[in-house]
Amino acid sequence: MSAVASDAVAPLEPAAPGEKDAPPQAARGGPGRRRRSAAPVMLVTLALAWLGVALVLPLVAVFAQAFAKGWDAYAAALTDPMALHAIRLTLTVAAIAVPLNLVFGVVAAWCVTKYDFPGKSALITLIDLPFAVSPVISGLVYVLLFGAQGWLGPWLLDRDVQIIFAVPGIVLATVFVTFPFVARELIPLMQAQGRDEEETALSLGASGWQTFRRVTLPNIRLGLLYGVLLCNARAMGEFGAVAVVSGHIRGLTNTMPLHVEILYNEYNATAAFAVASLLAMLALVTLVARSWLEARAPELRGERAAQS
């Protein structure tokens, strides 16, 4: 995660030179270039080979398996009522979890970077907690809280409220595991940007909300989108925590990843990989959107510089 975060911050540092990475290399001249030419080729080949084995091959395998019995079998697997339900449930869960974590992430990052208060570093550490904890534990926490023998379980049971083994439990578990994504993207970004612009806006008479909307938000919108993207990918793909609280009721509490496992265990590899191909496509879309965002970063930086 930290690698991604530093990616987002890095473009902000060399703001003034502004050009691509080509000029410094060209400036070094002839002999140096020849000496370098072998190593980069080897490294690139190695990287590509590794990419091929670790990423492309499995991806191809997913689609090959998904279409192993032809387009009709693929379409049938995806339009199966259970599959449709799993897709709908996954979208629903993401649609709740991602906005919640968007709001939380922005608020947390704002608090941490724009204000000083005791316990600040503790808060930053706490935000990272879901990354440090195994997803299975994240799920079990909710069983201990809301299970029939948990702290709140008997009270909920008396009122006929079902949290775990139902959609609310799945949402809670997903929110928990995707908690840090937005905040982790924003905190380094906002730290790098400092407080000068906000302080200027405030001193010119803007209200807090105006400052946030007109100054902070435009500055962080790329990092924000980036965080939302990753948050969403994880929310839709989460398996461990959701598996614990789901109850595995088909057509009710099975998300897409759980449905993939079920189909595979039913010797229905084609259908399993058909649903998996949707998750793979989600990953691809996430990647494309990510590189699109990264490509846009220099222009946005320029725009911001012009404004201030």
Next chain:
Amino acid sequence: MRSFMPRRRAALTALAALLVGSVGSGAAAVAAGQTVTLLNVSYDPTRELYEDFNRAFAAHWKSHTGDTVVINQSHGGSGRQARAVIDGLAADVVTLALAFDVDALRKQRRLIPDGWQQRLPHASAPYTSTIVFLVRKGNPKQIRDWGDLTRRGVAVITPNPKTSGGARWNYLAAWAWAKNRPGGTDATAEAFVRALYANVPVLDSGARGATTTFVERGMGDVLLAWENEALLAMRELGRDRFEIVYPSLSILAEPPVAVVDRVVDRKGTRAVAEAYLRHLYSRDGQAIAAKHYYRPRDPEVAAKYARQFPALELVTIEAFGGWDRAQATHFADGGSFDRIYARR
């Protein structure tokens, strides 16, 4: 840049509307018709059986009462499923791998009363199964009986008895065979089972996981499996790749079923839940069980499927003093399995 917020806000509003809409329509569907919903929490290998049986029961219930019954299914390792019901998974009925797991519902939250096993015929087990060996085609390691499993170089696939009901039946079947040998005692049985588990390269958490390990990942020379699971794997993945070996002695596995009283009384589904389980004993239900490779109780249905289920010598759980004794002796913390596995 200015347009960013309104667009996002619009998207959020649309999502919120979608959510509210889907929740609303779901509630309306339940309220409109005479639709009853049941949840059957079951163990791993029964997926195909209950998919079929649920359809048959829904038709039966519709023709008798005019009501529509929707039966939802949940599958997993038997012990884990019992745990989920205890933790609040609202099962109207449980159909688990062994009586011990069902009895946990009585012990833990008194979800079912004492004597639950006497409420239905055959100690609440409408079908039975046994433990057999699935080997690769041609039986290259010449595995004929339990004694062959401890040979050097034979890799045995069986799930973890701590989490899997099927694995506990496997374990006890092996134990029973060793103890029934001439001069067999508990000590020789434990030595035999220890030697067997020394040949187990990996312990999956459930029966279906173990089958996948053996069948799809190609690990091991022999899979200790439910007879129904072995027959299903043969049908699904090809008779040309595997064959079944019946050992000289095995165990009569009786997977029991029960209505979960505290749940059905809260939901008002007792009548349909009880009818659902009784239907398992009907000619119709027994034939579906046999079709899915479970040994039926009904003599006529059993006669019809006799070729599918070779007769073999079977011990019952009573040989181990019942499930409570068996569990305490073998699978509880500090039991024989812990002794065996810790000193592997």
